[in-house]
Structure formats: C-alpha cells, structure tokens
Amino acid sequence: MYVPVKGGERAIENAHKLLAEERRGNRDTPDLDVAQIDEQLALAVDRVMTEGSLYDRELAALAIKQARGDLIEAAFLLRAFRTTLARFGYSIPIDTGQMVVRRRISATYKDLPGGQVLGPTFDYTHRLIDFSLLEGADPENLEEGESDMGVTPHVLNILDREGLMEPANGSSGAQERGEDGEVHVGDLTREPLEFPADRDIRLQRLARGDEGFLLALGYSTQRGYGRNHPFAGELRLGEVRVGFVPEELGFEIEIAEITVTECEMVNQFKGSKNVSPQFTRGYGLTFGHCERKAMSMALVDRALRAKELDEEVEAPGQDEEFVLAHADNVEATGFVEHLKLPHYVDFQSELELVRRMRAEIEAAKVRNGDAEQIEAAE
Amino acid sequence: MADKGDGQVAAQVDRELTSKEAPEVARKRWIGVLARADQDATEELWAALGRTDAYTVIRGPEQGLVMVRGRAGGTGRAFNLGEMTVTRCTVRLAGGAVGHGYVCGRRPEHAERAALIDALMQLEDECQVVDAQIIGPLETVEEKRRASRSCKSAATKVDFFTMVRSE
Numbered sequence: 077m078y079v080p081v082k083g084g085e086r087a088i089e090n091a092h093k094l095l096a097e098e099r100r101g102n103r104d105t106p107d108l109d110v111a112q113i114d115e116q117l118a119l120a121v122d123r124v125m126t127e128g129s130l131y132d133r134e135l136a137a138l139a140i141k142q143a144r145g146d147l148i149e150a151a152f153l154l155r156a157f158r159t160t161l162a163r164f165g166y167s168i169p170i171d172t173g174q175m176v177v178r179r180r181i182s183a184t185y186k187d188l189p190g191g192q193v194l195g196p197t198f199d200y201t202h203r204l205i206d207f208s209l210l211e212g213a214d215p216e217n218l219e220e221g222e223s224d225m226g227v228t229p230h231v232l233n234i235l236d237r238e239g240l241m242e243p244a245n246g247s248s249g250a251q252e253r254g255e256d257g258e259v260h261v262g263d264l265t266r267e268p269l270e271f272p273a274d275r276d277i278r279l280q281r282l283a284r285g286d287e288g289f290l291l292a293l294g295y296s297t298q299r300g301y302g303r304n305h306p307f308a309g310e311l312r313l314g315e316v317r318v319g320f321v322p323e324e325l326g327f328e329i330e331i332a333e334i335t336v337t338e339c340e341m342v343n344q345f346k347g348s349k350n351v352s353p354q355f356t357r358g359y360g361l362t363f364g365h366c367e368r369k370a371m372s373m374a375l376v377d378r379a380l381r382a383k384e385l386d387e388e389v390e391a392p393g394q395d396e397e398f399v400l401a402h403a404d405n406v407e408a409t410g411f412v413e414h415l416k417l418p419h420y421v422d423f424q425s426e427l428e429l430v431r432r433m434r435a436e437i438e439a440a441k442v443r444n445g446d447a448e449q450i451e452a453a454e
Numbered sequence: 455m456a457d458k459g460d461g462q463v464a465a466q467v468d469r470e471l472t473s474k475e476a477p478e479v480a481r482k483r484w485i486g487v488l489a490r491a492d493q494d495a496t497e498e499l500w501a502a503l504g505r506t507d508a509y510t511v512i513r514g515p516e517q518g519l520v521m522v523r524g525r526a527g528g529t530g531r532a533f534n535l536g537e538m539t540v541t542r543c544t545v546r547l548a549g550g551a552v553g554h555g556y557v558c559g560r561r562p563e564h565a566e567r568a569a570l571i572d573a574l575m576q577l578e579d580e581c582q583v584v585d586a587q588i589i590g591p592l593e594t595v596e597e598k599r600r601a602s603r604s605c606k607s608a609a610t611k612v613d614f615f616t617m618v619r620s621e
Contacts, residue, residue, distance in 0.1 A: 125536075126536065129536035129537060130519075130536060130537050130538065130539065131522065131536060131537070131538035131539070132538065132539040132559060132560065134559070134560075135539065135560070158519060158537055161517055161518050161519045161539070162516070162518040162519070163518060163519045163520075163521065163537075164518045164519060164520050164540055164542065165520060165521070166520070166521045166523055166534070167520050167521065167522045167523050168523070169523040169524055169525045169532045170522060170523065170524055170525075170535075172524070172525075172528045173528060173529070176600060176603070176604060177607070178603055178604070178606075178607040179607065179610075191611045191612075192611065192612050193607050193608070193610055193611050193612070194610040194611075194612055195607050195610055218606055218609065219609040220605040220606060220608070220609055221605055221606075221607070221608025221609035221610075221611060222605070222608050223601045223604040223605040223608055230528050230529075232527070232528075243527075243530065244525070244526060244527030244528060244529045244530030244531075245526060245527070245530035245531050259532060261523065261532045261533060261534060262533075262534075263521065263534050264534070265521070265534075265537075275526055275531055275533070276526075276531055276532065276533040276534070277533075279524075279526060279533040280533050280534045280535070283524075283533075283534075283535050283536060284536060315600070315603075317486070318520070318522055318538065318558075320520055320540075320556065322542070322554065322556060324544070324554060325481075325554060327478045327481075327482065328482065329481075329482050329485045329486060329489070329556060330482065330485070330486035330489055330490070331486075331489045331520060331540055331556045331557070331558055332489060332490060332538060332540070332558035332559075333490050333558075334522070334538065334558075336524075336535075338528065340527065340528065357526075357527050359526050359527050359528075359530075361524045361535055363535070363536055377526075
C-alpha cells in the first residue's frame with residue numbers, strides 16, 4: 077500500500093526553478109527556438125509525435141524543449157496535453173497507396189513500377205562524424221530530378237496478383253461489424269487493453285509503443301526467438317491526406333496532409349492444413365519519418381500473428397500479453413519511476429519484517445548450536 | 455461500338471456529378487486547401503482582397519482531436535494510428551450563409567478565417583473572385599511545395615544492379 081506524505085513544498089518549488097535554470101543553460105548561448113527543433117531535430121519530433129500518439133509538430137518540438145531533450149518525457153507531455161482536448165471524431169483511414177513518396181525502397185524487387193527512391197536517408201553514409209557541422213556549414217546545392225507526382229503502387233501488390241501473398245487482412249478475414257453495420261475499430265484511448273487482442277488493437281498499441289522495446293523484440297525474432305524469415309518488401313516515406321466527415325457537413329473533407337512512414341514486411345510461411353504455402357505480411361506505420369520504428373513494428377506485428385497462422389508461440393516476441401503489456405513507454409516509465417516517490421511507510425514495514433526474520437534465524441542458530449555443543453560434549 | 459457505349463456512360467456519370475455531387479466536390483476542394491494552408495499566406499491574400507464582411511461566429515473556434523486511422527497492410531483492417539490536433543470554427547454571414555473551417559493544428563484565427571472564406575465561397579456572386587484571389591493562389595503554393603519535394607527526391611532514384619558472381 078502506498079501511503080502519501082506531506083510537506084516539502086518549498087523544496088519542490090525550488091527544484092522546479094532549478095530545473096528551469098538548467099534547461100536554459102548558459103545564457104551566453106542563444107535560447108533554442110522551437111522552430112529550430114522542428115526543422116533541425118526533425119526525427120526527434122517525429123518520434124515524440126509517434127510515441128506521444130499526437131500529430132502536432134510545433135507541440136512535439138515544444139515538449140522536447142521543455143523536457144530538455146528527454147524524448148520519453150516529451151511523449152508523456154503530449155499524452156497529458158491530449159487529455160485536455162475534445163475528440164471531434166475518427167478520420168477516414170489514410171490511403172498510403174495515394175502517398176506522394178519522398179522515399180521508397182524494396183529489398184525484394186530491384187525493378188519496381190515507380191522505381192526505388194532513396195530520399196533523405198542515413199543508409200550508405202559512412203557514419204563518420206562530420207566536423208563541418210561544427211562550423212554551421214550550409215549544405216551543398218541539390219540536384220533535382222523530374223518530379224513524379226503520380227501514384228506509386230504498393231510493392232506487395234505484385235505478389236498479391238500471383239496469389240503468393242496473403243490478403244492484407246491476413247487469414248482472419250473481414251472485420252466484424254456491429255449491430256449498426258459499422259465496422260468496429262478498437263481504440264485503446266477509450267477501452268482498456270484486454271487479451272486476446274485483435275489485430276487492430278495490437279497495431280494501435282505497437283504504433284504508440286516504444287521504439288527501443290520494439291527494436292529489441294524485432295531483433296530477437298531475427299536472431300531465432302520466433303524466427304519468421306522477414307524481407308523488407310517495401311518501406312515508404314511521404315505525405316498523405318487525412319479525410320474526415322464532419323457531422324454538420326455530411327461529406328468527406330480533407331483536414332490535413334501528414335507525413336507517415338510505412339513498412340511492409342514479407343515473411344515466409346510454410347502453409348498449414350487449410351492454407352497452401354505463401355508469403356505473409358507484417359505491417360508498420362508511424363507518424364513522421366520513423367523508419368527503424370516502422371520496421372520493428374512490422375516484425376513484431378508478424379510475430380504476434382503466430383497463433384492466427386498456427387505457429388507455435390515459443391518466444392517473447394510472439395507473446396501477445398508480454399509484448400502489448402510492456403510496449404508503452406509512458407506507462408512503463410510511470411511505473412518504474414514511481415519507485416522514486418517516498419515509500420517510507422512501506423519500507424518501514426519491510427524493515428521490521430526483515431529484522432524479525434533475521435532474529436528468528438539467529439535464535440534458531442543459537443538453539444541448534446546449543447544442541448550441537450551438548451551432542452559434542454556427550 | 456463498345457467505345458461509344460463507354461463514352462455515353464461516362465457522359466452520363468459526368469452529368470450526375472454536376473447535378474448532385476459537384477457542389478460537394480468543389481467545396482471539399484477549397485475546404486481542404488484552407489485546412490492545409492499556411493496561416494500567414496492566407497492572411498496576406500485575405501488582406502489584399504480588402505473585404506469587411508459582417509459575420510457572427512456561431513461555434514468555436516475550438517481546438518480538438520481527430521483520431522487518424524490506418525489500415526493493416528495498407529488496404530486491410532482499419533486501426534487507430536494516433537491523434538492529430540485540429541481547430542474548427544463555424545460562422546454565419548449577415549446574409550445567412552454558413553461557413554465551416556476545419557484546419558490542422560492549433561490555429562483558432564486561421565479556423566475562423568477559413569470558415570469565413572468557406573461562407574463567401576457559397577455566394578454565387580462572390581465565389582469566383584474569392585477562388586481566384588485566395589483558394590487558387592494557395593493551391594498553387596501548395597502544388598509548388600509538393601512538386602519541389604518530389605523533384606528533390608526524384609534525383610535520388612536509383613538503379614540497383616545485381617552483380618553476377620564469378621566462379
């Protein structure tokens with residue numbers, strides 16, 4: 077039982093003032109502009125929006141500034157902010173097939189309709205520290221290609237046409253419809269997480285889950301803990317429009333253009349009693365440019381489909397309850413960090429318990445010792 | 455023969471669009487442009503138009519959230535990806551026309567301006583001027599930005615060659 081404590085108000089107030097002072101740092105260094113964070117630490121903003129589960133670049137950049145660069149703390153701030161706002165409704169599902177792609181690669185086909193576009197990537201860099209950035213050097217002039225605003229088809233459609241790829245829904249088939257005929261989409265911001273969880277709930281949980289946690293789990297499946305032979309079928313980054321139907325208008329309007337990263341993994345599948353051998357899918361989708369996260373999410377999404385595909389659930393990455401219960405870093409940090417709060421009364425009772433147990437053991441030793449001495453004497 | 459038949463069907467569909475869906479399609483276009491538009495750019499164009507229309511704000515501006523959905527595998531089962539901030543506003547012109555503004559982010563002034571422009575766009579006498587001086591130019595700016603992004607990425611299009619292994 078947690079017993080609250082009182083007092084310490086002045087110390088807390090001063091600690092927060094000290095935090096503000098440290099956040100500002102040396103006053104000879106210019107104050108960090110939120111626009112600078114948005115522009116120049118863009119990937120940190122993307123990660124905070126994804127894990128904070130709120131698309132708002134300026135707000136995420138501000139949260140990063142407030143959190144002094146602690147990205148989990150920043151995600152926490154976004155989650156707290158969202159509770160202050162009303163929900164207008166749900167969007168029409170975004171159509172990533174209509175994405176204007178800025179980056180799009182496939183590790184399975186080299187010749188793709190629409191081509192391979194590297195876009196802005198760390199891939200193929202030598203990972204050498206660039207000291208010219210110390211001087212604030214301007215980047216070189218860009219070469220520009222021929223703009224291709226056409227629709228870029230999904231790579232997996234190629235396998236789909238041959239019947240070698242399972243449908244996008246997997247073998248679970250169509251989504252359940254409620255009594256009103258509407259498709260029910262589970263929402264973790266409204267309903268508690270329950271097991272077994274359907275794929276919609278799993279994907280939502282993974283989408284807002286911690287990148288590091290999912291990266292480690294995805295990696296574990298590659299290393300043999302629930303191996304599922306993945307290929308990066310397609311990875312794409314670009315802008316999609318968000319459609320929404322306001323009640324007062326009664327028809328769909330577009331309310332935004334957002335940046336998303338999408339990863340489709342292609343995984344081997346031996347087939348089962350009812351299904352012939354074919355490829356299966358793992359899916360990853362994030363706000364902004366979060367490639368590592370999207371790939372990890374796709375690996376873990378596929379691993380969590382083990383039961384549905386009649387695979388043995390034997391590794392942590394396939395264990396739905398383990399993965400989903402621990403993926404959220406805001407929840408996790410709340411529980412881990414609450415250990416810092418005063419537990420004086422709890423600890424006092426533990427202290428007494430341990431003392432009593434030790435005393436009992438000591439007493440027993442003394443009794444046994446006496447008995448041994450008597451035995452030896454005899 | 456088949457071609458002619460298809461053409462007739464297409465023409466019929468076109469007519470139906472004009473009569474029933476066209477107003478919605480047209481309105482969807484300008485509401486979308488305003489939703490995505492830069493606030494400063496919109497205000498500049500608005501100021502240049504030099505209008506002083508009397509209107510009443512009947513709702514908002516109100517900041518809120520829309521839960522953005524995706525689909526498993528891009529086309530499969532819908533799921534909730536995460537929320538985004540949206541600001542909305544509804545205004546009524548003195549003449550009675552009602553306009554709605556839905557804009558991305560936390561931008562109350564922009565939502566109100568978007569609602570006002572939406573209301574004006576519904577007036578037969580005004581819509582052409584407003585379209586030409588606000589919606590059109592905003593659309594051009596957006597298209598330029600999209601094309602510029604696309605051109606920059608196009609230069610990174612790559613051809614991978616599979617090397618033949620020598621024995």
